[in-house]
Amino acid sequence: MADPVVIYGDKTSGNCLKVKWTAEHLGLAYDWHDISVLKGETRTDDFLAINPAGQVPCLVRPDGRILAQSNAIIFHLAEGSALIPEDRFDMAKMLEWMFWEQYSHEPYIAVRRFKMAYQGLSPEEIESDLYAKGRRALGVLEMRLLSRDFIVADQLSLADIAIVAYTRVADEGGFDLDEFLNVRAWVNRVETELGIDMDEGRFHAAG
Numbered sequence: 001m002a003d004p005v006v007i008y009g010d011k012t013s014g015n016c017l018k019v020k021w022t023a024e025h026l027g028l029a030y031d032w033h034d035i036s037v038l039k040g041e042t043r044t045d046d047f048l049a050i051n052p053a054g055q056v057p058c059l060v061r062p063d064g065r066i067l068a069q070s071n072a073i074i075f076h077l078a079e080g081s082a083l084i085p086e087d088r089f090d091m092a093k094m095l096e097w098m099f100w101e102q103y104s105h106e107p108y109i110a111v112r113r114f115k116m117a118y119q120g121l122s123p124e125e126i127e128s129d130l131y132a133k134g135r136r137a138l139g140v141l142e143m144r145l146l147s148r149d150f151i152v153a154d155q156l157s158l159a160d161i162a163i164v165a166y167t168r169v170a171d172e173g174g175f176d177l178d179e180f181l182n183v184r185a186w187v188n189r190v191e192t193e194l195g196i197d198m199d200e201g202r203f204h205a206a207g
Helices: 014-025 045-050 070-077 088-118 128-144 158-167 181-194
Strands: 005-009 030-034 058-060 066-068
Touching: 005 014, 014 030, 014 070, 014 088, 014 158, 014 181, 058 070, 066 070, 070 088, 070 158, 088 128, 088 158, 128 158, 128 181, 158 181
Parallel strands: 005 030
Antiparallel strands: 005 058, 058 066
């Protein structure tokens, strides 16, 4: 059996859960190290020695090489698997949607969720453009899923894992997935494919 990789992550973070879900779906051995962003554990000297950017997730290979950025990590883990389409154009399309997730989806849906669920801010206290741009991202996703079960081709790919991570908890940021029924059905489909517990990664108030 191959030596396990080490994953440093925070299970409240969709970006970290992407890595966990990918490893588990592929049956890869890993050791998970909990790093709390809220407790400042990404800013300790020990963690900064691993990732000077002070961000999770972070992957350490058995040979000591280190990789950061969630979508880069899952792409590395999934090399040679069915999660990456064999067709070169479909692979590029998968990457297109993974880049879109980090640039046009996560900065609005994940950030608004963090401000509401973890910082306890009311919608009135949060920049209004986060809601508008988050709904726009969900609308783009809704159109993509009008006549398909998955984001790319006809099977689960890394694009689905990347995008579902924060979409599935978008309600915690004040977004109503009942307005995007294709997206809601797709979330359920991907959760089933990955065996995700519906409660995993959701906000739980202390106490």
